[in-house]
Amino acid sequence: MTTPLNDALPAVEPIDLTRSKTSSKTIMSVSLTVITGFFTLLVLAPLVAVVFDVAREGLPRLGLESFTELPPPPGLTDGGFGHAIVGSLITLGIATAFSTPFGILAAIYLSEFGRGSRVAYWVRFSANVLTGVPAILAGLFAYSLVVATMGNFSAFAGGVALAVLMLPIVMRTAEEGLMLIPHEVRLAALGIGATRFQTITQIVLPAALPAIATAVTLALARAAGEAAPLLFTALNNNFWSTDAFAPIATLPVLIYFFAIIPFRAQQELAWAAALVLLGIVLIVSIVARLIARQKKY
Amino acid sequence: MIVGGSTIVINVNGWNGKQPVYECKTMSAGTEGATQSNRGSLEKRLSKQSLLDQGFFWLTLVMAIGIAAVLAFVIYEIGRSALPAIQTFGLGFLFSTTWDPVQNVYGALPQIYGTLVTSAIALFLAVPIGVGVAVFLTEDFVPGYIRTPISFAIELIVAIPSVVLGLWGIFVFIPFIRPFYQVLNSTLGWIPLFAGVPRGYSLLTLGIILAIMIVPIIISITRGTLLSLPPELRQGAMAMGATRWETIIRVLIPAGLSGIIGSVMLAFGRAMGETMVAAMLVGNSNRISISLMNPGATITSLIASQFGEAGRTQVAALLYSGLVLMVLTLLVNIFAEMIIKKFQNVE
Numbered sequence: 258m259t260t261p262l263n264d265a266l267p268a269v270e271p272i273d274l275t276r277s278k279t280s281s282k283t284i285m286s287v288s289l290t291v292i293t294g295f296f297t298l299l300v301l302a303p304l305v306a307v308v309f310d311v312a313r314e315g316l317p318r319l320g321l322e323s324f325t326e327l328p329p330p331p332g333l334t335d336g337g338f339g340h341a342i343v344g345s346l347i348t349l350g351i352a353t354a355f356s357t358p359f360g361i362l363a364a365i366y367l368s369e370f371g372r373g374s375r376v377a378y379w380v381r382f383s384a385n386v387l388t389g390v391p392a393i394l395a396g397l398f399a400y401s402l403v404v405a406t407m408g409n410f411s412a413f414a415g416g417v418a419l420a421v422l423m424l425p426i427v428m429r430t431a432e433e434g435l436m437l438i439p440h441e442v443r444l445a446a447l448g449i450g451a452t453r454f455q456t457i458t459q460i461v462l463p464a465a466l467p468a469i470a471t472a473v474t475l476a477l478a479r480a481a482g483e484a485a486p487l488l489f490t491a492l493n494n495n496f497w498s499t500d501a502f503a504p505i506a507t508l509p510v511l512i513y514f515f516a517i518i519p520f521r522a523q524q525e526l527a528w529a530a531a532l533v534l535l536g537i538v539l540i541v542s543i544v545a546r547l548i549a550r551q552k553k554y
Numbered sequence: 555m556i557v558g559g560s561t562i563v564i565n566v567n568g569w570n571g572k573q574p575v576y577e578c579k580t581m582s583a584g585t586e587g588a589t590q591s592n593r594g595s596l597e598k599r600l601s602k603q604s605l606l607d608q609g610f611f612w613l614t615l616v617m618a619i620g621i622a623a624v625l626a627f628v629i630y631e632i633g634r635s636a637l638p639a640i641q642t643f644g645l646g647f648l649f650s651t652t653w654d655p656v657q658n659v660y661g662a663l664p665q666i667y668g669t670l671v672t673s674a675i676a677l678f679l680a681v682p683i684g685v686g687v688a689v690f691l692t693e694d695f696v697p698g699y700i701r702t703p704i705s706f707a708i709e710l711i712v713a714i715p716s717v718v719l720g721l722w723g724i725f726v727f728i729p730f731i732r733p734f735y736q737v738l739n740s741t742l743g744w745i746p747l748f749a750g751v752p753r754g755y756s757l758l759t760l761g762i763i764l765a766i767m768i769v770p771i772i773i774s775i776t777r778g779t780l781l782s783l784p785p786e787l788r789q790g791a792m793a794m795g796a797t798r799w800e801t802i803i804r805v806l807i808p809a810g811l812s813g814i815i816g817s818v819m820l821a822f823g824r825a826m827g828e829t830m831v832a833a834m835l836v837g838n839s840n841r842i843s844i845s846l847m848n849p850g851a852t853i854t855s856l857i858a859s860q861f862g863e864a865g866r867t868q869v870a871a872l873l874y875s876g877l878v879l880m881v882l883t884l885l886v887n888i889f890a891e892m893i894i895k896k897f898q899n900v901e
Contacts, residue, residue, distance in 0.1 A: 286799045293690035296683045297704060300773070303766045304711050310726045311718060363621050366614035376618065382891060383622035389820065389887035390628060390880070391827020393854050397876045398628040400861075401635040421624060428621060452603045454610045482715025485829035485854070489861040509717045513830060516721045524725070531718045542713040546706070 308535070315532025318525045323533070327496065328515070334522040338530045340497045344412065344505040345481060348491055351416025351501065352423055352480055357473055359420075360427030364469075367428075368435035369443075369457055384425040395421040396486035404490060412498075412505040415491025419480040426476040434468025435461065471545045478541040482534060484509030508534045629880060636877045639870035647874055653840045653856075655864070660871035662878060664842045668757060668850040669879070672836065673825040675761025675846065676768055681818055683765075684772030689802055691773070692780040705777070711770045720834035723763050728754035728835070731762070739847060750845040755837035758846035763831050768821035775820065775894075779813025780806060812893050819890030823883045826853075833858035853879045 276283050326337035363380065371377035399418035404410055438461050446456040462469075484507075492504040493514060508530050515527035639647070643660060650661020687708070691701050735752035742748045787809055791801040807814070837849020838859050853875050861872055 282797050282800070286797050289799045290690075290695060293686040294695070296686040297690050300683060300687055300711075300766075300769050301704065301707055304707055304714070306726070307714055307719065307722050310722055314725070359617055359620060362614045362617035366611075366618035370611055370614060371618065376615070380618045380621050382895075383625045385891050386884065386887050387621065387625045387628075389823045389827075389883060389890075390625070391823075391829065391854065391883055393827065393829040393857055394628065394632060394876055394880055394883075397635075397857070397873060398631050401631045401873065405635065421628065424621065424624060452607050454603070454607045457610070478713060482713075482717065484715075484717040485858060488858055492862075509715055509830075512717045512721055513834070516717075516724055516834060527721055528725075531715075531721050534715055535718050538713050538715055539710060542710060546709070 308539070311528065311532050311535050314525075314528035315530075318529040319532060323526075323529050328511075328526055329522055331518070331520050331523070336522075336526065338506075338508065338511055338526060338533075340494065341506040341508045341511040341530065342533070343497070343499065344491070344494065345507045345509075347412050347499060347501065347505060348415040348419060348487065348507055349477060349481060351413060352419035353473065353477065355416065355420035356423040356427050356476065360424050360472075360476075361431050361469060363428045364431035364435055365457060365462075367432045369453070369461065381429075384428050387421070387425040388429075390421075391485075392422055392483050393485040393488075395419075396488060396490055399486065399490045407502070409502075410490060410492035410504040411500075411502045412491050413501045415487045415505065415507065416501075418486035418490045419483065422483060422486065423476040423480050426479060427472050430472030430475060431465075431469045434465045434472060437468060438464050467548065471549045474541055474545045478538050478545065481541075482509055482538050484513050488513070629884075632873055632877050632880055636870060636873035639867070639874035640877075642867070643871070643874070647871070648878065651840075651842065655860075655868050658865075658867045660868070660874075662853065662856070662871075662875045664840050665851045665853045665856045665875060666878060667842050668836065669826050669852040669854070669882070671846070671850070672757050672760045672764060672832070672852060673822055675758060676764035676825045677818060677822055679762065679765035680769040680772055680821060684769045684817075684821075685776055685807070685814060687769070688773045688776035688780060689807075692777050693798065693802060693806075705774075708770050708773055711766070716767065716828060716830040717834075719763060719767065720831045723759065723831060723835045727763065728759060731759065735847060746844045747846055750843070750847040752847045753837075753849070755835060755849045756847050757836065757843075757850045760832055760836040760850075760852070761846070763835060764825045764828055767828060767831070768825050771821045771824060772814075772817045775817030776810070776814050779810040779817075782813075783809050812896065816890045816894035819886050819893065823886040823890065826886070827879065827883050829854040829858050 320337075322335065323337035323339070324342060325339045326335070327340055328338060329336035363384075367377050367380060371380075395418045398421060399414045403414035403417050407414075442460060442464065443456055446460045447453070451460070487507050487510050491507055491510065493510050494504045494506045498505050512527045512530050512534065515523040515530070518524075639660070643650070647661050648666065649663055650659075651663045652659050652661050653664075654660070690696070691705055696704075732752065732754045735754065735756075735758070738748050739750070739752045783806060787805055788801055791805040792798075796804065832852045832855040836852055836855050838851050838855055839849040840851055841848075843850060857872050857876055860868065864872055
């Protein structure tokens with residue numbers, strides 16, 4: 258009556274669990290991977306192309322005189338854009354003077370006093386919305402506030418416009434830097450009898466200084482490339498000027514005006530100025546980001 | 555502190571920047587007066603410090619509220635300066651196509667149209683590409699040592715000054731893309747979208763360059779969203795037998811949808827407000843054209859190209875158009891902020 262085991266259980270072929278190469282799932286997976294990989298290259302292409310083209314067009318024209326001379330009158334060649342570099346530095350200086358103390362003090366409130374409070378929530382919300390305000394509207398604001406009131410275009414008005422752009426960036430990044438300082442550090446300072454003011458100014462701020470410096474640098478890099486807010490605040494100037502209350506030339510505005518006029522010499526200068534601007538902005542961004550990445554407490 | 559009949563006064567001299575200084579004095583019970591005066595000076599010092607503490611707190615609070623005030627002030631100032639134009643042209647400004655500095659009659663419909671169309675083109679290109687790249691750089695398709703520098707490079711695209719991108723657009727991108735436009739125009743010219751004479755300065759060109767500028771925003775926020783999803787979602791989907799891409803499309807993207815929508819809204823706001831690229835590449839033509847091959851104008855290009863030589867009424871009209879842009883970007887940004895906030899609260 259006993260049946261041999263072999264009869265009851267027929268021999269089973271080992272099943273191949275590998276998905277077939279022609280299955281619709283395989284085809285979909287492979288093609289989606291290829292497409293997204295291609296998209297990644299596509300996104301990187303403009304960066305590479307812009308850096309390469311700006312270097313190719315700008316380098317031959319770049320020389321010592323680029324930094325020391327004024328642009329040539331239309332029709333002539335040579336010259337430089339030294340006045341625009343000085344102008345950019347002045348407007349950025351004014352913007353930093355406004356936005357840095359303002360932004361850092363606000364960041365101190367958010368991280369030291371107002372954690373989790375309603376006020377802090379709305380301040381962060383406003384800062385995020387302010388970050389999204391188009392740069393040109395910061396220019397309209399400064400025009401309406403400074404230029405229309407004082408009666409003339411000025412480096413000061415340009416600085417105010419850039420300060421509006423820098424402010425939320427400085428605040429948010431400085432806040433992140435302050436948040437990275439461990440809470441125990443504050444407790445320790447308070448524990449040995451320091452007041453909150455002493456704790457913040459002598460313990461927390463010095464520890465967060467590298468992060469805050471990075472914050473200001475990143476904000477500066479962003480502001481340095483902005484032309485839109487300067488078009489009708491700092492306006493432009495074809496000559497050397499260091500007067501904060503007079504129109505002043507800046508690198509981005511100079512690039513804009515020289516790009517849209519039909520003179521070859523000016524267009525070449527625009528490329529050289531673009532190389533200087535792009536070089537500064539990219540190097541600053543890369544260095545600041547690398548430093549920010551390494552910071553661990 | 556009384557210890558065995560003598561008084562020890564611990565004098566905290568505050569913090570002098572290096573080390574806390576503690577002064578301990580032992581006094582006999584007889585010198586009560588001296589102790590009193592010492593205690594008085596300690597209290598005075600403490601009250602001074604608490605005043606400093608209070609003052610510092612209020613200073614930072616005022617500065618923090620100042621950020622919100624700056625936002626309100628920006629809106630108020632632009633609104634105030636635009637008021638004469640608002641009173642003159644009313645809501646008709648939004649629907650009129652006339653921009654006539656000679657007659658001082660202004661309407662911004664072509665510019666509003668151009669702003670929305672170019673941003674829409676930019677989103678149409680940037681959203682699928684951005685989400686695709688974010689997925690590619692989040693799920694382990696390539697090893698980390700390739701992924702990190704790629705993400706880093708993509709972040710750098712944001713740092714390119716827009717005026718440099720505009721310069722590149724005029725002298726490199728337009729000559730490069732023009733032949734493609736001509737092919738598109740000659741084969742698909744019967745579709746109104748691609749009709750007209752393709753010169754290069756057009757709504758489509760601006761849309762493409764805007765897409766280049768906003769794609770990093772979509773990538774970085776979408777990546778952040780995908781990375782923050784709980785790993786159980788992936789494991790669960792895989793355990794059910796889904797392939798990697800089925801997991802991504804059916805589980806991860808729906809789960810992270812609010813973050814993705816938030817990133818798209820932020821990108822939309824950025825595209826609408828971008829100025830230099832628009833002024834340099836869109837062609838600044840005051841007309842509404844269905845064809846993307848034709849030049850057009852955006853609110854930003856209008857302001858940038860006309861503000862310099864504008865008369866009094868024209869300046870007010872330009873500020874009015876600026877106010878329209880402000881309202882559009884504010885709505886989009888606040889919406890984006892709320893979506894992202896809501897999503898983060900769920901996390």
